[in-house]
Amino acid sequence: MILTRLAAALRVKRCIAAMVTTMAALIALPASAQTDDNWKPETFTLANGLTAVVLPDHRAPVVTHMLWYRVGSADEVKGKSGLAHFLEHLMFKATDDIPAGEFSKIVARNGGQDNAATSYDYTTYHFRIAKDRLPQMMRMEADRMVHLRLDTEEVIPELSVVREERRQTVESSPAAILDEMVSAQIYAGHPYAIPIIGRMDELAKLSRDDAVDWYRTWYGPENAILVVAGDITAAELKPLAENIYGPVPRRGDLKARKWPPVQALAKSVELSHADPKVSQASWSRTWLGVAMGDGDAEALQVGMEILGGGRVSRLYRELNEQGRATMSSGYSMEMEARGIVAISATPAPGVSVAAIEAEAMAVTSKFLREGPTAQELSRAKKMIAASAVFTRDNQMSLAEWYGERLTAGQTVAQIEGWEDRIRAVTAADVMRTMNRYLVGTNYVDAVLLPEAK
Numbered sequence: 001m002i003l004t005r006l007a008a009a010l011r012v013k014r015c016i017a018a019m020v021t022t023m024a025a026l027i028a029l030p031a032s033a034q035t036d037d038n039w040k041p042e043t044f045t046l047a048n049g050l051t052a053v054v055l056p057d058h059r060a061p062v063v064t065h066m067l068w069y070r071v072g073s074a075d076e077v078k079g080k081s082g083l084a085h086f087l088e089h090l091m092f093k094a095t096d097d098i099p100a101g102e103f104s105k106i107v108a109r110n111g112g113q114d115n116a117a118t119s120y121d122y123t124t125y126h127f128r129i130a131k132d133r134l135p136q137m138m139r140m141e142a143d144r145m146v147h148l149r150l151d152t153e154e155v156i157p158e159l160s161v162v163r164e165e166r167r168q169t170v171e172s173s174p175a176a177i178l179d180e181m182v183s184a185q186i187y188a189g190h191p192y193a194i195p196i197i198g199r200m201d202e203l204a205k206l207s208r209d210d211a212v213d214w215y216r217t218w219y220g221p222e223n224a225i226l227v228v229a230g231d232i233t234a235a236e237l238k239p240l241a242e243n244i245y246g247p248v249p250r251r252g253d254l255k256a257r258k259w260p261p262v263q264a265l266a267k268s269v270e271l272s273h274a275d276p277k278v279s280q281a282s283w284s285r286t287w288l289g290v291a292m293g294d295g296d297a298e299a300l301q302v303g304m305e306i307l308g309g310g311r312v313s314r315l316y317r318e319l320n321e322q323g324r325a326t327m328s329s330g331y332s333m334e335m336e337a338r339g340i341v342a343i344s345a346t347p348a349p350g351v352s353v354a355a356i357e358a359e360a361m362a363v364t365s366k367f368l369r370e371g372p373t374a375q376e377l378s379r380a381k382k383m384i385a386a387s388a389v390f391t392r393d394n395q396m397s398l399a400e401w402y403g404e405r406l407t408a409g410q411t412v413a414q415i416e417g418w419e420d421r422i423r424a425v426t427a428a429d430v431m432r433t434m435n436r437y438l439v440g441t442n443y444v445d446a447v448l449l450p451e452a453k
Helices: 002-028 083-090 103-109 131-146 152-171 174-186 208-218 234-244 297-308 314-320 353-370 374-392 395-407 412-416 418-423 427-438
Strands: 042-045 051-056 062-069 113-118 123-130 224-230 269-275 282-288 325-333 340-347 444-450
Touching (some): 042 234, 051 234, 051 395, 062 131, 062 395, 083 113, 083 123, 083 152, 103 113, 103 131, 123 131, 123 395, 131 234, 152 174, 152 208, 174 269, 174 444, 282 353, 297 325, 297 340, 297 353, 297 418, 297 427, 314 325, 314 340, 314 353, 325 353, 353 427, 353 444, 374 395, 374 418, 374 427, 395 412, 412 418
Parallel strands (some): 051 224, 269 444
Antiparallel strands (some): 062 123, 062 224, 113 123, 282 340, 282 444, 325 340
């Protein structure tokens, strides 16, 4: 489960475009999603600063509870990479009331599932449980918010677990190694260049004191956002939250997030990584994109959906259907700071990397010159908007959708207005925005290769 937690956190950003396309493809299926009338979010804030968002879903007596801390790997200091994710592991250890290793067992004995994830912008903990067991789970979550016991005999062995995770999820994956190389270039001088899981040499030096300091520096109700999706209303949740989370005192001295701005690349960079585990070469090009909530975000999303979002995209039609590529994609990813825009392609047998790069960029350049057709624009907006319907139909997806955006500083109103902003995107918006970020700006080209014979 620990490996799955980290692997999901590392993969989630790269899979956004694929998720949107997959969910949109289901639009022809009978919809079971809730109507707008019974899922509208409700919010409240406790006196200690904890913000809560309730996302009602009354189809089954089940709730998904996610507690988001506005701290992630990008908040780490030099030389201590991996600390945010390390503390995520330790949050499943002992408190004054719960012995080490018992947290998840108690959740399971009550018929629930729990997990956690660390990203650049946040660390989140969640469980899915029957509604009548929610108070007990909330008491456990409140307990580890303030009473976590970081005993040396529990902390130090967990470092070996984290280092093994890195071996399995990064060092044994040529694509993950190349991803880290790309991030180091595209985010040079910014903390997004720090690997979420940390660097092996720095992980080896982390200590119990580092973990304790991280916990005391960032973990407190005023730096947390509670998102609960399921068979509950704000009127029901608020008294529970006031009784259980309300007594948790403000830390009062929590650190405020302060990052340097993301700097544009001084020049374009070419990277390559070869490994005998690679069976087929692949190529990608990455540009700096926009931050979450930026006015260009929706136009970039629509444009990249048309260019590389799926089987009806221009890249797929021109490369895959013509037998030139076995895989092609394009996506725009937003985070709290500037995200990225990327396209990629895997050449078919007999096609060189240089050829697939040239052909992919020819398709891209043509799109940037001509812009989308009316049919492409309409279809892309419908496909992206359809993702909201299916996000609402899954408690976990819905809670994640809100939590990721709330921790990045967006308001509930901004999140709710996303579909309207997508519908309002015009062909002129797509051309203007795509040309702003993909033309005349520097980029990182990355090639993954089989090891040279």
